[in-house]
Amino acid sequence: MQASSSLFDTGSDQSTRPLRDSEMRTTRGPDTHILQEFTDGVTLDLGLSACTDAITLEMSGVSFLYKLSSLSADSREIVEVLKLTASERKNWMMVGAYYRRVGNSRAAIHVVSTMVNELAKIRAPASRVKPAYLFLSSCEMDLSHSEIDLDISTKHRQNAVRLLQRAYGTYDGSAPKPPAAVKPKNVQPRIPPISNPKILEREIDCLRNRLSEQSLSMSDLRAQKRKLSDELDNERRIRRRQEEELDELRKEFKRFSR
DSSP states (O other): OOOOTTTOOOOSOBOSSOOOTTOOEEEEOGGGOEEEEOTTSBEEEOOOOTTSOEEEEEETTEEEEEEGGGOOSSTHHHHHHHHHTTOOHHHHHHHHHHHHHTTOHHHHHHHHHHHHHHHHHTTOOHHHHHHHHHHHHHHHHHHHHHOOSHHHHHHHHHHHHHHHHHHHOOOOOOOOOOOOOOOOOOOOOOOOOOOOHHHHHHHHHHHHHHHHHHHHHHHHHHHHHHHHHHHHHHHHHHHHHHHHHHHHHHHHHHHHHO
């Protein structure tokens, strides 16, 4: 099967030494491009620097790098490649993340949704599918924010909520009923029996002394209040007299100024 030109760029140089069946050597060519040397002796210049995003795919026992920067805006091609190579879940998620990073959330949804369907065929556990649901929910929210039409935006938001529910489960919101209130029984207060009259007398005397002290304190407070009230009235009278004297001085000043 011939690889598509969008997967990698084929260089013109060929290896002078054939490799063993299971051998694949990675070297660096000019301009720090990554070169892959395969079993048929062909050296492929993948056109990738070490920092460029790429995924590793395998077909017929031969591994090769796929440049994410060469992805088409139409995700159907890469989806067929991932299915054909029975690619692992990490590659699917990397392709989806790349599409979302470049602003193509619809293509990201197509890629990861196809991956979810492939996982469902092999009955993968929920723990392996949960990250995909969370990713798809984020993509739906991206579309909801970018969509101008209110109805379509609402539909994407509903899809995001539905995917979150598939990831975490649904919650019906119904709280458990509180237990029925138990009516208290009419219990008569128990009066402690008087065991020693002398103790009771001492307690009464103590309360009387305390009441007497409080009465004295209240008397002192009332006396202080009356004193403050008298001082306040006196200050008001002094102020009123000073204001009258000031008015008289103003009148005298006006007469002399004429």
